[in-house]
Amino acid sequence: MSFRVFETTFAGRKLVVETGKMCALSNGSCLVRYGETVVLANVTMSANPREGIDFFPLSVDFEEKIYAVGRIPGSFLRREGRPGESAILSSRVVDRPMRPLFPKDMRNDVSIVMTVMSVEPDCDPEITGMLGAIIATEISDVPFNGPIGGISVGLVDDEIVLMPSAEQKKTNKLDLTLVCSEEKVVMIEAGAAEVPEDKMLEAIRTGHEEIKKFIEFVKEIKAEIGKPKYEFQHIEVDHDMFEAIKEFAIDKVKFALDTDDKNVREARLNPIYTEVHEKFDEMYPERAGEIDECMYKLQKFIVRRWLLDEGKRVDGRGINEIRPLAAEVGLLPRTHGSGMFTRGQTQVLTVATLGSVKDAQLIDGLQDVYEKKYMHQYNFPPYSVGEARPLRSPGRREIGHGALAERALVPVLPSQEEFPYTIRLVSEILSSNGSTSQGSICASTLALMDAGVPIKTPVAGISVGLITEGDRWMTMLDIQGLEDFFGDMDFKVGGTHNGITAIQVDIKVDGLTYEIIAEAFEKCRKARLHILDDIMMPVIAEPRKELSKYAPKMKGLKIDPEKIKDVIGKGGKVIQKICAECEVQIDIEEDGSVFVSGMDTEKINQAISVINTIVFDPEVGAIYKGVVTRLMSFGAFVEIAPGKEGLVHISKLAEKRVEKVEDVVNVGDEVIVKVTEIDDQNRINLSRKDALAEIAAKKAQQN
Helix, strand or coil: CCCEEEEEEECCEEEEEEECCCCCCCCEEEEEEECCEEEEEEEEEEEEECCCCCCCCEEEEEEECHHHHCCCCCCCCCCCCCCCHHHHHHHHHHHHHHHHHCCCCCCEEEEEEEEEEECECCECHHHHHHHHHHHHHHHCCCCCCCCCEEEEEEEECCEEEECCCHHHHCCCCEEEEEEECCCCEEEEEEEEEEECHHHHHHHHHHHHHHHHHHHHHHHHHHHHHCCCCCCCCCCCCCHHHHHHHHHHHHHHHHHHHCCCCHHHHHHHHHHHHHHHHHHHCCCCHHHHHHHHHHHHHHHHHHHHHHHHHHCCCCCCCCCCCCCCEEEEECCCCCCCEEEEEEECCEEEEEEEEEECHHHCEEECCCCCCEEECEEEEEECCHHHHCCCCCCCCCCHHHHHHHHHHHHHHHHHCCCCCCCCCEEEEEEEEEECCCCHHHHHHHHHHHHHHHHCCCCCCCCEEEEEEEEEECCEEEEEECCCHHHHHHCCEEEEEEECCCCEEEEEEEECCCCECHHHHHHHHHHHHHHHHHHHHHHHCCCCCCCCCCCCCCCCEEEEEECCHHHHHHHHCHHHHHHHHHHHHHCCEEEECCCCEEEEEECCHHHHHHHHHHHHHHHCCCCCCCEEEEEEEEEECCEEEEEEECCEEEEEEHHHCCCCCCCCHHHCCCCCCEEEEEEEEECCCCCEEEEHHHHHHHHHHHHHHHC
């Protein structure tokens, strides 16, 4: 392919696509320049299908190269390692809208790799990479039911903004990633500061209009340089075998599925599988491996027909009925906060831990290096779905679900000035039968309030499913695992009484209409209010007034940045002494923010008092308690605060004449002194005699 350059305008900035110059061995490749952000996108496909699998093997990777922002990686090896959470989340954002548009029965391995090579803060590399992945796939020979396009939408000063700049993001109330085809919405991912449903829908419509322009641009590129699509071997279940199994087993499978208990369902299905294999393995010896696929297809057929034709759900609920709900707090006595939320057989326990400023997570990615003071982690152990397998480190799904719950709660968290703690939430999935991510949002709200974190308002989450058939469609509230498995959509919305804080939409069809989205929003809103008002608020209506006795206590103050060196002292001696004597931990930030934490409030106050003495210069006429540090023939040096030392002349030690300094004080003695002078060299002159006289006079007046 010869070198070609294509240009267009996308959300007000120039978008340049280069092909034919790099990566000649990929099935499809392009270099996308958006402003000064540059991403190389490649798609490759194996020559032959993979044997022995029943799924489409797609992998999507978003490679963050630190050289893209002119930095050397901070790791020990000084090179990029395994993808960080940011890269994994970006990979998922591209994977989720593209995966449904590949042929479901294709078994060739397909790999999409986006390599971020240069980043301009105003030009989002995630969206740039997504656009590159779409173009590379469209011009390749890999089968794909596109084109689609993606965009970032913000809300600044109540105005909808496309591809918001770095400056606009500082006051942005909406972080919406939208992917659409020409006619439908393919994916929604959003974090929002309690944005109302109608405003969210307006933002989606606005973003869609810009995406349509990009899609026309992709069509032009494909028309000029697109390769003919690969003709792969379609995998279809034998129609006669499926009909025979259906006739034999349909009534038995219907009975097995018709229960609200996942364990009962599986116990009923297992012997049916055995019976079907006993009858049909010999009848279809060359296609015996497809029998389980026929059973899967039969269950899907039953569930979808029940929903579309009868309005019937497998557990007997109404279409808009939520499973039984329950909420609890304070389950774990030694943790700082805990909350458990149960919805049917989905059960989530979230534990809140409060830490000091030093417990913040250091993030070294394509953004500036920064500290993350709120973390939400999600664990999905095998026992939660009744499986016996070894534990593994969190996968992409776990990281994605944790990020969704984290995003839902960010808008209601207190500022660092209000609550100067590092907060870690861990959601343990105890039992899973659909919508564990939304259960995590509810359990996390409970845990935060139980921990005494002063959140602005509670947050709850719920999901809506979808079944489609041609022009027919229907949505159902609070989908369980089977409805998610055999359905076409998992529309997850977290929010408060006032509006939406997070959205994540996964679909298995070619897209959603605005009518479907509007109905899903309204169903989620009503269900969210019910969960908040009738289930969560009666258990804990507001954050606890006091922190757990096992949580560290923390107070903050602000000092002049010029005084930081005085608090730290030479070689850290001053701050170390305060920490040791007061049994506290002190964290100081560059802007002069000081955070003092410990288990004893009195000792925290003592440390703050010492810091205040250090940073606020002693006043002439003020009285202080100090410690004698050195004795000289002409007087004693007294430290009235760490690093603040003054001289008490021998004539100022007592009212009577003093022959020797040692006759009155010794090193280590605590003494009361008054500041009588601070000279032009900042030397402090003190008087014990004047301090004692003033204290005596005040006592005499009181008596």
